[in-house]
Amino acid sequence: MRKGFTRRPKAEETASNHDKNYIIPGGIERLKDERHFLLTRDRPAVVEVVAWAAGNGDRSENADYQYSKRRLRQIYGRVRFLTKRIEAAEVVDPEAPRMGQRATRVFFGATVRYANAAGVERVASIVGTDEVNLDRNHISWVSPLGHALMRAAEDDEVVLHAPGGTEILTVLEVRYERVSVEPFKVPPGFEASTKSLIADPQ
Numbered sequence: 001m002r003k004g005f006t007r008r009p010k011a012e013e014t015a016s017n018h019d020k021n022y023i024i025p026g027g028i029e030r031l032k033d034e035r036h037f038l039l040t041r042d043r044p045a046v047v048e049v050v051a052w053a054a055g056n057g058d059r060s061e062n063a064d065y066q067y068s069k070r071r072l073r074q075i076y077g078r079v080r081f082l083t084k085r086i087e088a089a090e091v092v093d094p095e096a097p098r099m100g101q102r103a104t105r106v107f108f109g110a111t112v113r114y115a116n117a118a119g120v121e122r123v124a125s126i127v128g129t130d131e132v133n134l135d136r137n138h139i140s141w142v143s144p145l146g147h148a149l150m151r152a153a154e155d156d157e158v159v160l161h162a163p164g165g166t167e168i169l170t171v172l173e174v175r176y177e178r179v180s181v182e183p184f185k186v187p188p189g190f191e192a193s194t195k196s197l198i199a200d201p202q
Contacts, residue, residue: 046071
């Protein structure tokens with residue numbers, strides 16, 4: 001077993017790498033699906049409510065109008081954010097063929113089985129910041145755990161510097177396989193909420 005393996009990225013390296021939006025295929029599709037929903041369904045529905053509310057008297061005292069205009073600004077802000085993330089995306093497929101150390105060491109997209117000093121085993125898949133899902137054990141590559149595991153190989157011991165303290169972890173297995181990302185879902189009650197105001201003119 002190789003003891004004390006740890007990698008401390010240089011400050012300039014860390015800063016430049018964080019500008020890149022590494023993401024897996026399922027993640028980029030989810031971002032695109034959300035943006036498509038906002039542009040083709042959510043925004044048109046809110047615009048319709050704004051137009052309806054604008055015809056209902058004094059806009060300064062019209063709660064429906066004020067709320068809908070605020071919601072419209074939120075939509076535009078979210079679309080701008082998603083567009084920037086998509087344009088900056090560098091898609092990495094965990095299932096793509098890998099050679100040499102790229103196949104045996106931990107890099108973006110790896111699924112890692114590791115154990116703490118007490119022997120408790122856990123599994124984590126290293127994904128992008130837009131794909132973090134702790135319920136699915138998907139962690140960000142820029143998180144403390146992601147940093148600790150990066151470039152490690154089977155049997156390496158790594159040092160995890162976390163807010164709760166320092167911990168030694170042993171890497172038991174490194175594999176590259178499909179990482180399933182939860183797809184974008186239309187918010188519950190979307191249709192009802194966007195039509196209720198127009199349907200009920202009170």
